[in-house]
Amino acid sequence: MMTTVLENKTMVEAGSPGLAGIIAGDTSICCVDQGKLLYRGYPIEELSEKCVFGEVAYLLLWGALPNKTQLEEFRTMIDGFHGLRPEVIDTLRKIPNDVPMMSVLRTGISMASHFDAVGGQSVEDLRKRGVWLLAVAADIVAARYRLMNGKEPVEPKRGLSHAAQILYGCHGVDPDETAVRILDLTLTLYAEHDFNASTFTNRVICSTLSDMTSSVVGAIGSLKGPLHGGANEEALALIMRFKDASEAATWVQGALARKEKVMGFGHRVYKNGDHRARILEKEMRDLAAKKGREDLVAIYDAIKDPIVNKEKPIYPNVDYPCGLTYYLMDLPPDLYTPLFACSRISGWAAHYIEQNQDNRIYRPLSRYVGEGLRSVPGISDR
Numbered sequence: 001m002m003t004t005v006l007e008n009k010t011m012v013e014a015g016s017p018g019l020a021g022i023i024a025g026d027t028s029i030c031c032v033d034q035g036k037l038l039y040r041g042y043p044i045e046e047l048s049e050k051c052v053f054g055e056v057a058y059l060l061l062w063g064a065l066p067n068k069t070q071l072e073e074f075r076t077m078i079d080g081f082h083g084l085r086p087e088v089i090d091t092l093r094k095i096p097n098d099v100p101m102m103s104v105l106r107t108g109i110s111m112a113s114h115f116d117a118v119g120g121q122s123v124e125d126l127r128k129r130g131v132w133l134l135a136v137a138a139d140i141v142a143a144r145y146r147l148m149n150g151k152e153p154v155e156p157k158r159g160l161s162h163a164a165q166i167l168y169g170c171h172g173v174d175p176d177e178t179a180v181r182i183l184d185l186t187l188t189l190y191a192e193h194d195f196n197a198s199t200f201t202n203r204v205i206c207s208t209l210s211d212m213t214s215s216v217v218g219a220i221g222s223l224k225g226p227l228h229g230g231a232n233e234e235a236l237a238l239i240m241r242f243k244d245a246s247e248a249a250t251w252v253q254g255a256l257a258r259k260e261k262v263m264g265f266g267h268r269v270y271k272n273g274d275h276r277a278r279i280l281e282k283e284m285r286d287l288a289a290k291k292g293r294e295d296l297v298a299i300y301d302a303i304k305d306p307i308v309n310k311e312k313p314i315y316p317n318v319d320y321p322c323g324l325t326y327y328l329m330d331l332p333p334d335l336y337t338p339l340f341a342c343s344r345i346s347g348w349a350a351h352y353i354e355q356n357q358d359n360r361i362y363r364p365l366s367r368y369v370g371e372g373l374r375s376v377p378g379i380s381d382r
């Protein structure tokens, strides 16, 4: 222990920048480990193979996989929440075109919440609010996308999966099966990841007994950053910088020598690779082959190979294959992080409920490294 310059204030000397290695709370929602990634105990490999995103969202929010009736009820509930109020669409129209979609999503959800019919703080109310947030986020992203392209938002279509609804909302036509399947897979992979920066932001806001919408809006701000969710857009931008694999290979050697961070690589927890990246990379390679875009995969590999083969390897995280996957699905980069949010809301809402059930306000200490005690000089002496 040490005494700081402020009398009577003591603190533990050892800190942890970025809270690395600190256990900030208990959770039964998700286990992120070198060897496994589990949502409520189920491995991500099986969930991504056997379930659609709706089942995964239900699992996160209700704590158990839905049976057919429960899944149907979930779909009816989310259908009932789809459709933006005119006030929200008007707000979207008024936001300048160059504002990033993540900022629009943040504002849109905030605005929509003022008309939100879901009240109450019971666990069931909070689950409903989570489902409402999933619906409204998808509608905002789709409506803004259409407005940006000079088109009017379309009415949501009842009975679609979350992935199909997003694609239908953007394009206004029934989406093709492959696009729905791949987007659905990415939504499952993005749904939850324990105490990452945005989820932690969400839990900190919840811990003050603030409302779920405020927690989710805060989490969106956190997810937007390129070190977190924004990395999928940045990873694609990196791949697109190069005309071919050899140009990419030359650049990456230089970047490693300069100790530059390569977007879409590295992870605070995973040191032997990200389970989600492995699942999605396979899908991305198949899609690229179908689309005849092996040239882009060659650039992808030219960046990746030297980084994973260096003496201290760094592995791609889910955002590296995701950027290229979305590009191959003809989705514009400005949508990539918002799509991540359209999924992660399920995890944020589950964490909000968990935090709310067993709450203690987050209030860490800081190590004061500023000036010692001094008195305030009069304004003419400064």
Ligand SMILES: CC(C)(COP(=O)(O)OP(=O)(O)OC[C@H]1O[C@@H](n2cnc3c(N)ncnc32)[C@H](O)[C@@H]1OP(=O)(O)O)[C@@H](O)C(=O)NCCC(=O)NCCS
Pocket: 018, 226, 227, 228, 229, 231, 259, 260, 261, 262, 263, 264, 265, 266, 267, 268, 269, 314, 317, 318, 319
């Ligand atoms: C995710 C991330 C923020 C984790 O940060 P962190 O846990 O604080 O890890 P550090 O920055 O301490 O990195 C540890 C070591 O790996 C290196 N490293 C980490 N990520 C790297 C990357 N993307 N490219 C190159 N080197 C990287 C660091 O330079 C450092 O090397 P050193 O020990 O020789 O100094 C970081 O890996 C990163 O910035 N990645 C790029 C952004 C990204 O893809 N984010 C999405 C995460 S899912």
